Amino acid sequence: MHPVKSPKKLIEVALPLDDINAAAAREKSIRHGHPSTLHLWWARRPLAAARAVLFAQLVNDPGYQRELGYGVNKQEAEIKREKLFQIIRDLVQWENTNNEEVLGRAREAIRESWRETCHLNRHHPQAAELFNPDQLPAFHDPFAGGGAIPLEAQRLGLESYASDLNPVAVMINKAMIEIPPRFAGQRPVGPEPEGEKQQSFEQDWPGATGLAEDVRRYGYWMREEAFKRIGHLYPKVKITPEMVAERPDLKAYLGEELTVIAWLWARTVKSPNPAFSHVDVPLVSSFVLSSKKGKEAYVQPVVDGDRYVFGIRVGTLPDDAKQGTKLGRGANFNCLFSNTPIQPKYIYEQAQAGNLGQRLMAIVAEGKSGRVYLSPDIRHEDTANQAQPEWKPTALMPENPRWFSPPMYGMKSYGDLFTPRQLVALTTFSDLVQEAREKAIADYRAANPNPSTRRGVGLDEGSLDPDDMPLAQGGSGATAYGDAVAVYLGLANDKLSDYNSTLVAWSPTRDQLKTTFGRQALPMVWDFSETNLFASAAGDIEVSVRGIIRALNNVPCGSFSKVIQFDAQTQEISQGKVVSTDPPYYDNIGYADLSDFFYVWMRRSLRRIYPDLFGTMAVPKEQELVATPYRHGSKEKAETFFMKGMTQAIHKLATQAHPAFPVTIYYAFKQSETKEGSTTSTGWVTFLEAVIQAGFSIDGTWPMRTEREVRTIGLGTNALASSIVLVCRKRLPNAGTISRRDFQRQLREEMPEALETMIGGETGQTPIAPVDLAQAAIGPGMAIYSRHEAVLNQDGSPMGVHDALILINRAITDYLSPDSGNFDADTQFCAGWFDQYGWNTGPFGEADTLARAKGTSVDGVREANVIESGGGKVSLLKWGEYAADWDPLTDKRTPIWEACHQMIRRLQQDGETAAGLLLARMPEKGEPIRQLAYHLYTLCERKKWAEEARSYNELIASWSAIVAASHDVGHVGTQAGLEF
Known part of the structure; x- marks a missing residue:
């Protein structure tokens, strides 16, 4: 096979990782306009991380020119690399998601790199097929899931292909990347809601904004039509004199009819006490309705013989209100009448026998200045019981208590998760999706009366009229447009189901409903909230549609994209394409089982539009790559x-x-797989083995951290990334074997330069934070290991990944260690003493022995003003004890240890600019200072010295700004009048 000349990409060399991670963490708090609001998906990758990874995967690292002998020196490469870093810093900011100036710079850098690559391969036998400088390669993600990666590939200008076995994931991806470009620039055709200002026909509708507007209009029509049909099931509540007499705080609402936000229900079971075995006692985890200061409210059950009623009280919360009738964790409760414990086994038996009931506990209404909590009304309870659903999902939940608790309590099917009223509402809206589709098709035809002028090129005689070609077959006329509108309305109905099940709890801290999927499971909820779908609050179709519209207005529409249902094990779509993917990891999330919750409703709404996609009763599971016992x-x-x-x-x-x-x-990590800033799991090693066995070499391992704030560390907690990006290349077919000794030699020869690039060069490019270096540095080490067919031990057996990782980590430690030969003798002594005693005192004899071993003396180190020595004791000075008037130009003995801690002192006390001014007076010490800071951070983390580690981490995190400040002042620091 003719070899391809493939320059190293930026992602194989260096990344501004801290900037990427900070943007990814910030993105978690952004909702308005985020594509995640189209539809729930579990463990979706942050857009910032996906965009940065793709860009760095597509652009050449400037150092490749030096490797090819183009005369570019190391410093020039770092300057060029910093320019690419700045593009990434701009790209990952949420505000720049659709900033065409920023995206334009990124796309041009991608095209420039691509033209360079094509030029290098202009004589390749497949140059015409693989290396067309006028056409970027397409992109493919075979585990598309929530669609973040294909979406960002499209945003960066690539044709984007996405595939997944799961039909729910396929629909999410179609809604994000396939459908919007097909109707880019389309004017809305639906009638505007009554009373709204009429839109100008001449108005521009860029991107998918016209389609989004029609989703809004038909969504409004659906809501109004649904209210005509089922609005009687959602009554208002009238404030009567009797209610005011009991609750004087309701006086302001006397005679008013308030809109109900939610009805709060308690599940019930017969009391296990024989004296009260005829009574349905409530199973309530908390009686607290609102814990907001000044608006506290709670339920107070009032017992009268063998009967009880729920009353609402406002004011200070009693301690027992927070506990409800619950006793500890799990299905452990207390009988309201007899204080008899209700054991889990009893509840299981009663639930399996169909004896689990429910009783209205409180009503939440909308007041003038917030929520109003009211006692239950028998008329409201009767209204709820009048609902008679004509259909309910029959697909069964798995008997897997790790992810699904309801089956243990007799709720076997997904349909069992909904009240009759919720079933009526969701089926009504599902059916209205198809009615809205028919209206949209008719309105499109009326707005575009000459379909013949839009007939596609190449259609044979007698072929389907473009206006009749459905969306699933590639249509873009009337029928396809109606299909597209219906897709987004179907997604809105799915969002309704997330707010409308009996697994939705009430949040007393936020005074609103939670969602069914508070986490990646369906746990049992004992006291649940039933929302009013017409209350203009969470759970209202109008609110759901609004979120979809905001997301749709922000998706890119420039590039062709295609989404296909396909098994990743057999797909052929990746041929000749750029690939980035987020596969399921082991047994973290049961995607197929969980997505059945949405699939049953999506199938009812959209089966006529995508009959092949929704041909099965449930999501395909047999080939899903999840290790489910x-x-x-x-x-x-x-x-x-x-x-x-x-x-x-x-x-x-x-x-x-x-x-x-x-x-x-x-590669996504579980919390239990992270320990003290490093990954130590069998799953991680096994996954690396699988990647290598599949024919890849691994060139990079970048930790993507989405759980932390910028420039902070989580020592003592879970400080590691939530996922790691593996950078892989196909292993060369002629890759041979090497010995263990040769592997160690290659580590010694190649790791230092790779690590130096990662921690940042003399130009001050953003370094990798110390907390991430240990994981990121595995990449170049694994590149050496995995580019060979095998590394052989002395007995001829192949070395496993686990042993390779041990040697790689040892090489990283050797590079960062002051004993590596890059540091002066005084610094080596201080580092050794710090490792043994930290800031504590130790005996002079040991200090004298250590100093002689390092080639210095205790008196000499004391002369450098970094230790105290006397009375037979020695201790290191803390950075706060260093001289404030220190000047490196006049100091006669300046070990790197002293320079590093003086930099920390200046940064902590005076800020980055002052630290930069200090660095300008000793620029030759910059790299050793930073290397020592990395070493000391690693040492502190290993010893769990959180406070000590923080100062070293902050020095590294501020390094770019410090270097920039040092360049700004240049040699100004030597001028008279500047104080040090």
Whole structure:
């Protein structure tokens, strides 16, 4: 095979990781306009991370020119690299998501790199096929999931292909990347709601804004039509004199009819006490309705013999209100009448026998200045019981208590998760989706009366009229447009289901409903809230549509995109494409099982539009690459299935992906797999083995952190990334074997330069934060290990990934260690003493021995003003004890240890500019200072010295600003009048 000349990409060398992670963490708090508001998906990658990874995967690292002998020196490469870093810093900001100036710079950098690559491969036999300088390669994600990665590939100017086995994921991706470009610039055709200002026909509708406007208009029509049909099931509540007499705080509402926000229900079970076995006692986890200061409210059950009523009280919350009738964790409750404990086993038995009931506990209404909590009304309870659904989902939930608790309580099917009123509402809206579709088709035809003028090129005689071609077959006329509108309305109905199930709890801290999926599971909820779908609050179709519109207005529409349902193990879509993907990890999330909750409603709404996609009663599960023991019979069989299937799927990528680009694979970690800033899990090692066995070499391992604030560390908590991006290249077919000794030699030769690039060069490019370096530095080490067919131990056996990681981590430690030869003797002494005693005192004898071993003396180190020595004791000075008037130009003995801690003192006391001014007076010490800071951070983290580690981390995190400040002042610091 003719070799491809493939310059190293930026992601294989260096990244402004802290900037990416800070933007990804910030993005978690952004909702308005975020594509995630189209539809829920679990463990979706942040757009900032996906965009940065793709850009760095597509652009050449400037250092490649030096490797090819183009005369670019190391410093010039770092300057060029910093320009690419700045593009990434701008790209990852949420405000720049659709900033065409920023995106234009990124796209031009991608095109420039692509033209360079094409030029290098202009004589390749497949140059016409693989290296067309006028056409960027397309992109593919075979595990598309929530669609963040394909969406960002499209935003960066690539044709984007997405595939997934799960039809819910396929629909999400179609809604984000496939449908909007097809109707870009389309004017809305639906009638505007009555009373609204009429839009000008001449108004421009860029991107998908016209389609989004029609989703709004038909969504409004759906809501109004639904209210005509089922509005009687959602009555208002009138404030009567009797209510005011009991609750004087309601006086301001006397005679008014208030809109109900939610009805709060308590599940019930017969009391296990024989004296009260005929009574349905409530199972309530908390009686607190509102814990907001000044607006406290709670439920107070009033017992009268063998009867009870729920009353509402306002004011200070009693302690027992917070507990409800619950006793500890799980299904442990207390009988309201007899104080008899109600054991889980009893509740299981009663629930399985169909004896789990429910009783209205409180009504939440909309007041003049917030929520109004009211006692239950029998008329409201009767109204809810009048609902008679004509249909309910019959798909069964799995018997897997790890993710699904309801089946243990007799709720076997997804339909059992909804009240009759909720079923009536969701089926009504599902059916209205199709009615809205028919209206949209008719309105489109009326607005575009000459379909013949839009007939597609190349249609044979007798072929389907473009206006009749459905969306699923590639249409873009009337029928397809109606289909498209229906897709988004169907997604809105799915969002309704998330707010309308009996697994929705009430949040007393926020005075509003939660959602069904507060986490990646369906746990049992004992006291649940039933929302009013017509209250203009969470759970209202209008609110759901509004979120979809904001997201739709922000999606890119410039590039062709295609979404296909396909199994990653057998797909051929990746051929010749750039690949980045986020596969499921082991058994973290049961995507197929969980998404059945949405699938049953999506299928009812959209089956006529995508009959092939919704042909099954539930989401396909047999080939889903998740290690689920209940599905495969045992944990061992589940792991074998997962690793075999994942290796096969990754092998597809290794053989098909475009040879000029690395493949990036996200690996998601569980909390339990992180420990003291490093990853130490069998799953991690096994996954690396699978990637290598699939035919890849691993060139990078970048930790993507989405849980932390910028420039903070989480020592003692879970400070590691929530996912790691593996950067992979297809291993060369002629890759041979090497010995363990040769592997260690290559680590010593190649790791220092790779680490130096990662921690930042002399230009002051953003370094990798110390907390991330240990994981990121594994990348270049694994590149050495995995580019060979095997590394052989002395006995001839192949070295495993686990042993390779040990040697790689040792090489990283050796590079950062002051004993590496890059540091003066005084610094080596201080580092050794710090490792042993920290800031504490130690005996002079030991200090004298250590100093002689390092080639210095205790008196000499004391002369450098970094230790105290006397009375037979020695201790290091803390940075706060260093001289405030210190000047490196006049100091006769300046070890790197002293310079590093003086930099920390100046940064902490006077800020980055002052620290930069100090660095300008000793620029030759910049790199050793930073290297020492990395070493000391790593040492402190290992010893769990959180406070000590923080100062070193902050020095590294501020390094770019410090270097920039030092360049600004230049040699100004030597001028008279500046104080040090």
